[in-house]
Amino acid sequence: MTIANYLPIHIQRSWYHLLLAFILPALQAAIFGYGGALIIGFGLSKLTDANFLKPVIFTIIFCWQFWKNGLPRLRHWFWRFELSDDRIRLTTFRRKQISFLRSEITGYEETSPPIIRLTSGRKNLCINWTVMPVKERIIVTYWLGRWVLQTALPTELQEKLAQFQANSKEIEQFKQDSFQTTSSRETIRGIRALAAVISLATTGFGIYLMAYPFDLGGILSGVFLIVSGLLLSFALLQKTQPVSIIIDERGLQLISGKKQQEWKWDSIEAIQIRFPAGRPSEMKLWIEDKAYNLPIAYLDSIEQFTQKIMRHTYARKIPFHIWKA
Secondary structure (H helix, E strand, C coil): CHHCCCCCCCEEHHHHHHHHHHHHHHHHHHHHHHHHHHHHHHCCCCCCHHHHHHHHHHHHHHHHHHHCCCHHHHHCEEEEEEEEECEEEECCCCCEEEEEEECCCCEEEEEEEEEEEEECEEEEEEEHHHHHCCCHHHHHHHHHHHHHHHHHHHHHHHHHHHHHHHHHHHHHHHCCCCCEECHHHHHHHHHHHHHHHHHHHHHHHHHHHHHHCCCHHHHHHHHHHHHHHHHHHHHHHCCCCCCEEEEECCEEEEEECCCEEEEHHHCCCEEEEEEEHCCCCCCEEECCCEEEEEECEECCCCHHHHHHHHHHHHHHHCEEEECCC
């Protein structure tokens, strides 16, 4: 793959994208805040006034969740992003257009929250890559550092690119790597047992909260706990279908029961592996406008599997991202 396979890149955002970027984190924060206020407030109701305590708990949890998940998505929001062979252009939240020629860029910096800052003279262009759709987010963050002139890059990134060129013959051998792994049967049995335990435990404790003492707060706390436990159990059970994944020089192959799917390396545009809570849950790859999910949560030898994927994508210059939370 080369950057020419992807350019030009055009990303257009609309008013409802901005609305969703605010509403969804706010709704998530409100749900966590409401549930936390009910459960914690009920637990501490013997020690203090629950009518005072619940709004305080709700406010604290809501602000923390929205600060963590909402604000990074709203900072440096943009309406339009364009990247061509020789120019990058951004339309900011205030409808201001900022445009840099590739040859004008003198600085490149990645900051946290996830912002890429380009510098040209006294002007800055800040790109919040969380505003982008997931596939474009992976592609742009991968290729932008290779699109910018190397003299504008930080020393660390220049050294990485130089190392790739110096070791290109050895890296080419990565394309011959092959590997096969399957779901761990012991882990799947354990997960299914855990789902059953969670379902029974939350249902039993939820019924206890609803029945004693019998008031509105206890009923709502019990319902919330039961629904949360059932949803968690269902989510765990959904991921326990045994699978087998094969990696070789041709591409990736997924075998699930009698169903088989295969994806060639030269057709894959981007790959992402999610690591929520430090454990891989799924791998997603994109081919043209279609996304495919590969269940990898309970594979044997997950470390080797991830390493093989990274080696193939590195050698073939396929945009690859590991998402952690």
